Amino acid sequence: MLTLLAGCAPPEVVEAAPVTVTATVTATATVTVTPEPPPAADPGAAPAPDPVPNDPAPVYEWGPAVDDGPRTGATGTPELDGSGEPERYVIVAGDSFFDVAQRFNLPQQQLLRMNPQIHDFGETVYIGQQVNLDWQKVGVG
Template sequence: MGRGIGMAAASAGLTALLLSGCTAAPVPTPPPVTVTATVTATPTPTPTPTPTLQAAPPEPVAPAPVPNAPAPVVEWGPAYDTGTRPGATGTPVLDAAGVPASYTVVEGDSFFDIAQRFELPQQQLLRMNPQIHDFGETIYIGDVINLDWTKTG
């Protein structure tokens, strides 16, 4: 028995010896570090020059409008009878010089054809006859159309 205890002690010593190599080596502590802080003043920023705002150039002023004189109305000369035609088959009344002075509307007449027959622009014939409405679209049998360009309605 004594020998078993001795062996157990030797075995424990050997285990302790073997295990002593398994322990971690001590960690070396680093040397102390010295930090030197230097304080520097914050520089004052230099302001960026602001461009000088110039006044905008004045808006051009349009000249006041000058009204034109009304366009002259050029009236054609006296009516000239070119003869009957479809849409203007009545007989005109002539003045002392034989120039057509008036025309009485008959069945089937149109204001446009009457203007064509007497070689007058329709607008002029309308100005000469203010009693005619709707641009000559509405004329009736028996209406008297003035053909004398020196007189109006």
Template structure:
């Protein structure tokens, strides 16, 4: 056991001796540095010239001039091409046989009535201001004016 202790002590001494050469030399401390601060006053800013006035804004563009409204071209008198699906009633005619009015019957549609009498739907609506919803709702018994010389 004494031999083991002696051996350990010798090994520790040898390790210490070997490692002593591995240490870095001490870092020298630099000499103290003296800093001198000099304070100078900030110069006052020199006045500058007044800013130039902003450039005049360009004039707004001229207002657009609307075109004249498109002329409303009426197609002329209604002409009966005969009963069709959606326009089955009998029109009232004048002395010359020209249709002047039409009474809505069951199953009629305003668009089909306009087609039967060869009139644009918008013109037939202008001729019949009592018809609402662009002709979507017509009722049995409604009288549709077909005489383009009379409105309402």
């Protein structure tokens, strides 16, 4: 005796009615513009000057460092020169190069130019490292 289960039987194939598709195509013309040639130079006019490259941008130094006093990130004591101006600063625990620049009222880029021994754009400074603050003595420290 053979019994078939309804769930196991193959599905019945139903044929679908044919579908008609209508497509409308519209074509537009592409316009091609031909540039006109430049006007002829006036034979009596002066020739155009040769191009001159721009001068490099000037670098303005801010001048001597001014100690605005200890602050978070720059708590050490600066070494002063004979006239009382800050000459050198020694990095102490918790200092950052950015905060040292802020304390002495100097742009960080200028302080970096004054201290070529400082690498990584001042991101890494070490306890005991000397930072030059004398704008007339580049690379001292």
